[in-house]
Structure formats: structure tokens, C-alpha cells
Amino acid sequence: MLTAELAPLDVETLRQDFPILGRVVRGKPLVYLDNAATTQKPQQVIDAISRYYSETNSNVHRGVHYLSEQATLQYEGARRRVAKFLNAESAHEIIFTRGTTEAINLVAASFGRKFLREGDEVILTEMEHHSNIVPWQMACDASGATLRVVPINDEGELLMDQFRQMLNPRTKLVAAVHLSNALGTINPAAEIIELAHAAGARVLIDGAQAVSHLPVDVRALDADFYVFSGHKIFGPTGIGVLYGKTELLESMPPYQGGGDMIRSVSFQRTTYNDIPYKFEAGTPHIAGAIGLAAALDYVEGVGLERIAAWEHELLEYGTELLQNIPGLRLIGTARQKSSVLSFVLESAHPHDIGTIIDSQGVAIRTGHHCAEPVMHRFGVPATARASVAFYNTRQELEVLASAIHNVNQLFS
Amino acid sequence: MNDLRDLYQEIILDHNRNPRNFRKIEGATVTLEGHNPLCGDRYTIYLLLDDDIVKDISFTGAGCAISKASASVMTAMLKGKTRAEAEALFQQFHEVATGHAPIGNAQLESLGKLGVFAGVREFPMRVKCATLAWHTMHNGLEGKHEGATTE
Numbered sequence: 260m261l262t263a264e265l266a267p268l269d270v271e272t273l274r275q276d277f278p279i280l281g282r283v284v285r286g287k288p289l290v291y292l293d294n295a296a297t298t299q300k301p302q303q304v305i306d307a308i309s310r311y312y313s314e315t316n317s318n319v320h321r322g323v324h325y326l327s328e329q330a331t332l333q334y335e336g337a338r339r340r341v342a343k344f345l346n347a348e349s350a351h352e353i354i355f356t357r358g359t360t361e362a363i364n365l366v367a368a369s370f371g372r373k374f375l376r377e378g379d380e381v382i383l384t385e386m387e388h389h390s391n392i393v394p395w396q397m398a399c400d401a402s403g404a405t406l407r408v409v410p411i412n413d414e415g416e417l418l419m420d421q422f423r424q425m426l427n428p429r430t431k432l433v434a435a436v437h438l439s440n441a442l443g444t445i446n447p448a449a450e451i452i453e454l455a456h457a458a459g460a461r462v463l464i465d466g467a468q469a470v471s472h473l474p475v476d477v478r479a480l481d482a483d484f485y486v487f488s489g490h491k492i493f494g495p496t497g498i499g500v501l502y503g504k505t506e507l508l509e510s511m512p513p514y515q516g517g518g519d520m521i522r523s524v525s526f527q528r529t530t531y532n533d534i535p536y537k538f539e540a541g542t543p544h545i546a547g548a549i550g551l552a553a554a555l556d557y558v559e560g561v562g563l564e565r566i567a568a569w570e571h572e573l574l575e576y577g578t579e580l581l582q583n584i585p586g587l588r589l590i591g592t593a594r595q596k597s598s599v600l601s602f603v604l605e606s607a608h609p610h611d612i613g614t615i616i617d618s619q620g621v622a623i624r625t626g627h628h629c630a631e632p633v634m635h636r637f638g639v640p641a642t643a644r645a646s647v648a649f650y651n652t653r654q655e656l657e658v659l660a661s662a663i664h665n666v667n668q669l670f671s
Numbered sequence: 672m673n674d675l676r677d678l679y680q681e682i683i684l685d686h687n688r689n690p691r692n693f694r695k696i697e698g699a700t701v702t703l704e705g706h707n708p709l710c711g712d713r714y715t716i717y718l719l720l721d722d723d724i725v726k727d728i729s730f731t732g733a734g735c736a737i738s739k740a741s742a743s744v745m746t747a748m749l750k751g752k753t754r755a756e757a758e759a760l761f762q763q764f765h766e767v768a769t770g771h772a773p774i775g776n777a778q779l780e781s782l783g784k785l786g787v788f789a790g791v792r793e794f795p796m797r798v799k800c801a802t803l804a805w806h807t808m809h810n811g812l813e814g815k816h817e818g819a820t821t822e
Contacts, residue, residue: 610710610735611679614797618675626710640711640733669679670687670736 265562268569273561274650276301287620290655295440295468295599295646296624297490300554304494307553311546319545320519320536334545337552338535344555345485345502346476352508354538355548358499359467360390362486363434365501365538366463367394369511370432370484374461377403379431382460384409384417384446385636386439389629391465395434404431411636415442415591419450426458433462437469441630441644442591443574443599445473449480456481461507467491471648472570472597474563477502489547493648494554498547501538508534515540566649570598573647573656580660585667590642600645601628604663606670609643615669616662623659677790678797679736686740691747692729699727703815705807707799712738716807723753728808735800737791742804744784754812761809764788768801 274280277299282289291299311333317326319334335350342350356362375381381395385408399406409422417435426433433455437448452462463484466475471492477485482502489498503511513520513531517540522530531537558566577600581587586605604612613625623645627634634640645659696717706713712734719727728749730742745764749757767774768788779786791801 608735610712610797610800611737614678614794615675634711640713669675670684 265565265568268561268565268649270569270650270652276303276557277650278302278305280650284620284622285618290619290621290658292645292647292651292655292659293622293624294471294648294651295491295628295644297496298471298493298648299650300493300495300550301557303557304550304553308495308546308550311549316546318542330545333549333552334543337548340552340555341500341502344470344475344559345500346478347502348478349505351533351535352502352505354501354503354508354535355543356486356499356501357497357544358488358490359465359486360488360499362484362499362501363391363463363465364394365514366484366486366503367398369514369538370461370507371398371402371404373511374431375399375402375404378429379404380407380427380429381405382407382409382422382425382430382433382455384435385411386415386417386442386444386446386630386633387434387436388440388465388467389631390467391434391436391463392632395432408632409435411444411633414593415439415444415633416593416595417444417446417451419447422451423454426454426460428459430455430458430460433460434465435462436465436467437475438466438472438597439591439630439633440468440599440646441601441628441633441642442593443596443601443646444591444593445469445595445597447595448482452481452483468598471558471566472563473567483507489551489554492551492554493557494551495544495547498544498551500551505534508538513537513540517541519543561649567597569649570647573651573653574598574600576653577645577647577656577659580656581663584660584663587663590637590639598647600647601642602644603639603642604666604670607666609641611670612643612663612666615666616659619658619662619665621659621662674790674793678794680787680790682744682784682787683736683740686743687736690730690739690743692743692750693731694729695731696727696729701811703807703811704732705803707734707738707803709799710735712800712803714738714742714804714807716742716804716811718808718811720754723755725749725752725754725757730804734803737797737800738803741788741801744787745804745808748784749808757808757812760785761805764805765802768792769798 279299315329317330319331338353339350341353410418455462461483464482466487470487485502490496520540522532590601609625625643626641696719699717700720701718704715714730714732717729728746788801791797
């Protein structure tokens with residue numbers, strides 16, 4: 260699938276862009292394999308944020324002075340940058356949020372209020388992050404709609420036949436993760452959207468993990484909503500994106516009230532601003548948006564197809580190394596998979612694994628990864644999860660494997 | 672690996688492999704669940720009280736080595752103790768696992784098996800693992816009906 264003419268990544272040179280990757284922790288060189296939780300930031304992003312606060316800091320949209328004009332230009336430039344990154348038709352389809360979680364909450368609250376009624380159905384998948392479950396439970400509680408869940412198989416793949424059978428004229432919305440944070444499964448987003456549209460339902464795709472690992476084109480997907488977080492794509496925390504189709508966003512009521520989201524206010528009558536401002540009440544995270552734009556420049560400079568090719572190689576190598584460890588069971592073995600190595604050991608609980616390999620400087624995540632239904636599905640209380648980014652190396656995966664061998668030794 | 676060996680001492684590894692009193696008590700006076708939502712550790716503590724005496728104590732459930740060994744050592748220590756003695760051991764354990772005052776070698780020796788949990792002090796993220804079962808037992812003796820949660 261990936262073309263051979265892509266020039267390979269010069270990982271060692273790219274790593275120089277990330278100051279934190281040079282750190283020593285617990286007396287060992289840092290091996291950062293917790294990228295599904297958050298990614299590290301290149302100097303270019305750190306500089307963009309620092310430059311904004313040193314040179315441009317001002318409030319956006321309402322000022323007539325020079326700095327406010329510059330801040331507004333940069334903030335709205337960031338919006339256009341995101342639109343281009345997702346191949347949205349227009350920049351006004353990009354709403355800045357605090358992150359993926361807030362973007363989903365916005366859609367669940369606003370779309371839910373407008374379109375969900377008693378007897379309607381919302382379909383999720385069994386592999387969703389809590390942030391793509393709880394807002395829909397709240398929207399269903401408020402509207403009387405019913406939540407339905409598409410199950411997954413033992414490999415961690417969606418059962419598409421069951422999804423087809425679940426769709427019906429009462430289905431109003433389907434919310435599905437693009438790339439699972441707990442399993443690494445890449446879901447067939449285009450097929451999910453096509454099937455849902457045929458049933459007359461709208462679709463929200465949670466792209467929190469996907470955007471830093473594979474190219475995303477919301478128009479090619481025909482997604483109604485697509486959401487992601489800045490900090491998982493080498494940008495700052497506290498900034499995220501909701502993409503929504505114009506007609507949908509225009510038909511939906513505001514999520515929060517306040518400044519910037521209004522056209523005029525009186526005690527008798529308030530009229531709302533146009534999109535995207537209708538959904539951005541209050542002073543936004545201006546520096547975050549600018550930092551995110553710098554991160555997207557950086558990622559596209561490296562090239563998402565080259566990133567995907569390198570990470571595929573890392574995933575295959577890591578899978579091979581881990582499968583050779585006695586008593587290790589991989590959780591999530593989908594055919595279409597990226598970046599995540601979730602596992603349990605016979606000898607030790609994930610929490611113990613995390614502590615022991617941390618003493619070797621290896622950072623991974625242990626726990627339920629905010630996906631408790633996935634843990635129940637696989638009958639484990641928690642997993643240990645190593646997750647790669649393009650700046651990881653084969654040698655780092657060898658350090659991981661050797662650290663896991665040490666766990667086995669300690670607990671033998 | 673030095674700090675790590677302080678945390679995963681042989682006694683802890685042994686109690687993790689072969690937990691003592693790892694069973695239900697039918698007709699227990701107190702049955703209470705303890706849960707650490709952060710890592711999913713979940714134990715039920717059973718207490719059989721005869722007036723003032725902990726006649727029997729046991730636990731079931733699952734979690735990491737630190738939490739399981741801590742629950743196991745606790746049940747082994749408390750059987751036959753009075754409420755007041757159990758409460759005193761709880762306080763002592765709490766000091767060992769979470770305190771800041773340095774512990775000398777002589778003191779470590781006098782603490783017996785409790786001393787092995789001094790290692791968790793160096794691992795702030797793991798303190799809750801060590802204290803889960805003890806907090807649950809403590810709540811049980813205090814007559815609280817809600818289980819302990821370390822969050």
C-alpha cells in the first residue's frame with residue numbers, strides 16, 4: 260500500500276528537533292513510548308508559542324490596534340491551516356475547542372438538542388474512548404434516545420455485519436474512533452460513513468489518535484464531524500479541533516454563550532454570530548491555535564505518508580520483539596493497525612510492568628486507557644501500552660523488549 | 672535496579688505469588704470492597720469479629736503485586752489482634768508507606784514485615800497500591816459501609 264519511492268525518514272536528524280528526547284530519566288536515556296497519551300513537541304512549536312507571547316500577544320477579533328490585528332491574523336491563519344490539513348472545504352468549518360473531548364461534547368450537546376428525540380438511536384463501537392461514550396450517554400439521557408454498541412472480535416476489529424444490521428431509519432448518529440488508542444485498530448471510516456449515510460444517519464469520527472499517523476481527508480471520507488486534539492499531533496495541550504459540515508454547523512444551536520459568539524445582545528433579544536464564531540464563546544486559546552498550526556506545518560513537512568511507512572515498520576518490528584517474550588499476550592491484533600502495542604504479561608500486572616520498565620528510562624502507559632469496555636471485552640483489568648511516534652527508533656523498541664524481559668526475570 | 676529491589680523485595684514477590692488468606696469468609700461480620708480506579712485494583716476484605724477480636728480476616732480480588740502483597744501481609748498480621756491493635760498497625764503501616772521521617776535500620780527490623788513496604792515511599796505513584804487493602808480494612812473496622820477508594 261505504501262509506495263517504495265517515498266524517501267525514508269532521517270529519524271536521527273528529526274529527533275534533534277525535539278529537545279525532550281535528549282533527556283536522561285532515572286539515569287537512563289529517555290525512551291518515550293507513551294505517544295498515544297501525548298506527543299512531544301518540536302522546537303518549531305515551542306518557538307511559535309514563545310514568539311506569539313513575546314511579540315504578538317493581544318486579544319483577537321475586537322481590537323483595532325496593531326497587535327490585535329496581528330493576533331487575529333495569526334489565529335485565523337491557524338484556522339485556515341487546520342482546514343487545509345483536513346482538506347475541509349472552508350475555514351469556517353473549523354471550530355477551535357479545548358481538545359477532542361470538548362469537541363465531542365459540543366456535538367453531543369448541540370446536535371443532540373437539535374436532532375435527537377425519544378425513540379432515536381445513536382450507534383457507538385465497543386472500542387470507543389470514554390470521551391466518545393459518556394457525552395452520548397448524556398445526550399441520550401437528555402433526549403430519550405437509545406445508545407447501541409457495535410461489538411468487536413477477538414482481534415479488536417469492528418464486526419461490520421452487525422453494524423449493517425444495527426443501522427435503521429431511527430439511527431440519527433454514528434460515532435466511531437478512527438484509530439483506537441487502546442488497541443491500535445484502524446477502523447474503515449469511509450465504509451462506516453457510507454453505510455451510515457445510506458441509512459440517513461450523520462457520522463462523527465474521533466481522530467484523536469489518527470491524525471498523527473495517517474493522512475486524513477474529511478471530504479474524501481465525507482465525514483459530517485471529525486475531531487482531534489493538538490497535543491497528540493506534536494502541538495500544545497488545551498487546543499483541539501471540531502470539523503463540521505457547514506449546513507450542519509449552521510443548523511445547530513450554540514454550545515456555550517458569551518462574548519464573540521454573538522452578533523448583538525440586549526435583554527430582549529440576542530442574535531448569534533455566524534460559524535465558526537457561534538461555537539467559540541469567550542477568548543480562545545490563541546497561542547494554542549498558533550502552536551497547533553506550527554505543529555501541522557511540521558508534520559506535513561515530514562510527510563504523513565512517510566510517517567505511516569516508518570511507523571508500520573516500527574509496529575512490525577515491535578510486534579515481533581514482543582511476541583518472542585514468554586507469557587506476553589498482545590491485546591489488539593487487527594489486520595489494519597497502527598502505532599499501538601497493548602499487552603499483558605502472565606508474570607506481572609501492568610502496573611508493576613510500568614514501574615519496572617520506568618526504572619530503565621522507558622515511558623509507557625498502564626491502566627485501562629480510558630476504554631474500560633475494551634478491557635472488559637478482553638477480560639483484563641488493564642494493559643501495558645507502548646505507543647510509537649515517527650521519532651521512535653528500532654533500538655528503542657529493543658530497550659523496551661529487554662526491559663520487559665527484566666520484568667519476567669524479577670517475577671519468575 | 673537498587674530502588675526497584677527495595678520496592679519488589681522477596682517478601683512482596685512471595686506474597687504476590689502465594690497470597691495468604693486469599694479466600695472468602697462465609698458469614699463475615701464485615702465485607703467491604705476497595706477499589707483503585709486509577710489502575711483497576713479491586714479487592715474485597717472480609718472480617719470476622721468476635722467482640723473485640725479479629726477472629727479471621729481474608730481477601731479476594733485482583734491487582735498489582737504491591738497491592739496484593741500488602742493485602743496478604745495485612746491479613747497475616749491482623750488475625751487474632753484486637754481492634755485497638757489492628758488500628759495501631761494501620762497507623763504504623765501508614766507511616767511506613769507514606770511518611771517522610773527517615774526509617775533507621777533498627778526501626779526497620781522492629782517493623783518486621785511492615786518494613787518491606789517502606790520501599791514504596793520512593794514511588795509516589797505506587798503508594799495507593801500499598802495502602803488500598805489497609806484503608807479498606809480500616810473503614811470496615813470503623814463501621815463504614817462504603818468501600819475505600821484511593822481516588
